Amino acid sequence: MGGSSDTNSFIPKRGPVKRQRRAGSRQIYLFTVISYVLFSATLVASVGVFLYERYIEDQLENEVEALNQQINRYREADLEKVRAFDNRLVYTAERVGVATSLSAFFAALEEATVVTAQISELSMERQGDDTYIVDATIETDSFDASISQREHLERSSVFADVALSDIDIVSESEDSEALGDTIKFSATLGVPLNSVPFVAGLDPLEDEPISIEAVDEIATTTEEDIQDDSLTASSSIETI
Amino acid sequence: MIPSGLFTQIALVVLSVAVAFTYIKPTFSDISSSQEQISVYQTERDQVNSFNSTLESKLQKVSSVASDDVDRLLTYMPDRVDPLAVMRDLETIGIDSGVEIQDITDVGPVDDEVSDLNEFDPYAYASEDPFASPVEVSTGPYAYVFTLSAEGTYSQIKRLVDIIEKNNYPLEIHKLNLNATEGGFLAAELTLYTYSKDKMEQLDSRTYEDVNVTYE
Numbered sequence: 001m002g003g004s005s006d007t008n009s010f011i012p013k014r015g016p017v018k019r020q021r022r023a024g025s026r027q028i029y030l031f032t033v034i035s036y037v038l039f040s041a042t043l044v045a046s047v048g049v050f051l052y053e054r055y056i057e058d059q060l061e062n063e064v065e066a067l068n069q070q071i072n073r074y075r076e077a078d079l080e081k082v083r084a085f086d087n088r089l090v091y092t093a094e095r096v097g098v099a100t101s102l103s104a105f106f107a108a109l110e111e112a113t114v115v116t117a118q119i120s121e122l123s124m125e126r127q128g129d130d131t132y133i134v135d136a137t138i139e140t141d142s143f144d145a146s147i148s149q150r151e152h153l154e155r156s157s158v159f160a161d162v163a164l165s166d167i168d169i170v171s172e173s174e175d176s177e178a179l180g181d182t183i184k185f186s187a188t189l190g191v192p193l194n195s196v197p198f199v200a201g202l203d204p205l206e207d208e209p210i211s212i213e214a215v216d217e218i219a220t221t222t223e224e225d226i227q228d229d230s231l232t233a234s235s236s237i238e239t240i
Numbered sequence: 241m242i243p244s245g246l247f248t249q250i251a252l253v254v255l256s257v258a259v260a261f262t263y264i265k266p267t268f269s270d271i272s273s274s275q276e277q278i279s280v281y282q283t284e285r286d287q288v289n290s291f292n293s294t295l296e297s298k299l300q301k302v303s304s305v306a307s308d309d310v311d312r313l314l315t316y317m318p319d320r321v322d323p324l325a326v327m328r329d330l331e332t333i334g335i336d337s338g339v340e341i342q343d344i345t346d347v348g349p350v351d352d353e354v355s356d357l358n359e360f361d362p363y364a365y366a367s368e369d370p371f372a373s374p375v376e377v378s379t380g381p382y383a384y385v386f387t388l389s390a391e392g393t394y395s396q397i398k399r400l401v402d403i404i405e406k407n408n409y410p411l412e413i414h415k416l417n418l419n420a421t422e423g424g425f426l427a428a429e430l431t432l433y434t435y436s437k438d439k440m441e442q443l444d445s446r447t448y449e450d451v452n453v454t455y456e
Contacts, residue, residue: 091381
């Protein structure tokens with residue numbers, strides 16, 4: 001029986017019980033993770049921000065101190081000294097740049113004056129830093145000489161805007177019937193300052209003034225030109 | 241029933257958010273502001289440093305100028321014109337040239353046009369920005385006028401003009417009148433300008449007005 005019962009029993013036979021060991025599991029909730037991570041991050045961020053703020057504040061204080069040191073280095077007196085010197089240099093350069101030589105003007109006037117012309121009056125006035133306006137009363141012994149004088153002035157590189165006016169014929173004696181013993185006229189000249197610049201380098205006390213002989217030499221040179229011009233002018237007058 | 245752990249988690253989240261909004265965010269704003277200030281301070285420090293360096297280099301240049309040159313410069317463009325000294329020099333020039341001086345007059349300073357900007361403040365700011373670079377206003381030099389009357393030959397007059405224009409300080413001839421007189425002499429009237437760095441009225445009250453020297 002025993003053997004049949006073992007084989008014919010309707011009760012399913014069970015082998016030795018093998019209890020399946022259930023693996024240990026824990027439930028991890030997403031919200032829990034987020035909350036812990038968020039809190040931890042907040043703590044770390046707070047500490048980091050606190051430390052970084054301290055660092056930045058120290059840096060700012062250092063920058064302020066460095067700026068104050070630089071500002072304290074600045075001295076108004078030094079700036080005043082430099083500025084005064086600079087102004088003096090600028091002003092000096094300005095005046096030196098427009099310095100003129102009236103000696104050069106006289107030399108040019110001598111060169112442009114024909115020997116038969118005589119300047120009885122001369123006035124000149126400086127117009128700012130641009131030009132001199134010269135008014136001269138000139139007397140010559142003939143119209144030819146006057147024309148020649150005008151041409152000499154116009155040819156000069158020193159004078160600009162030459163204009164003759166108030167031309168008058170002055171007789172030396174009232175009884176004389178001859179026309180124009182003396183031709184008197186006013187000449188207005190422009191003299192740009194840059195045409196008579198001052199050139200430094202000569203000692204005024206050692207620089208001898210131009211002698212009368214030297215002036216005569218200049219005049220002799222121009223006299224030849226006058227004579228040539230006079231020939232042409234004389235023939236024209238004869239034609240008239 | 242709600243487990244107590246959930247309350248803790250909610251409390252942590254709320255606390256985190258509260259800390260983030262009440263401490264971290266404002267602190268970040270402060271840090272950002274401080275960084276901007278640092279940047280500004282650095283820029284300004286660099287500018288001040290550059291300015292100081294430039295000033296030092298220019299100061300060294302000024303100091304390196306030879307004392308003789310400085311003296312000549314001060315003579316050419318003095319702080320103010322000393323009318324008596326100029327008139328004395330004109331007299332000396334007249335004697336050296338050989339002319340006969342008739343008259344020397346101290347006409348006084350020339351009234352130039354006053355600038356729209358404050359002429360007493362050489363540095364006027366072009367804008368309201370306190371960090372803007374100052375703009376220098378140039379108002380000088382200031383002219384001072386003298387007249388000189390003299391008689392002499394043409395050569396002597398030329399010599400007079402020659403010495404005047406080679407003077408150690410500017411004596412610009414702004415007007416010249418020449419008239420022939422008896423005996424082949426010329427009567428000359430000159431209006432002379434000299435210059436100073438500063439305006440005469442600003443310096444002191446020691447002024448000389450209407451100084452006129454007539455030679456009998």
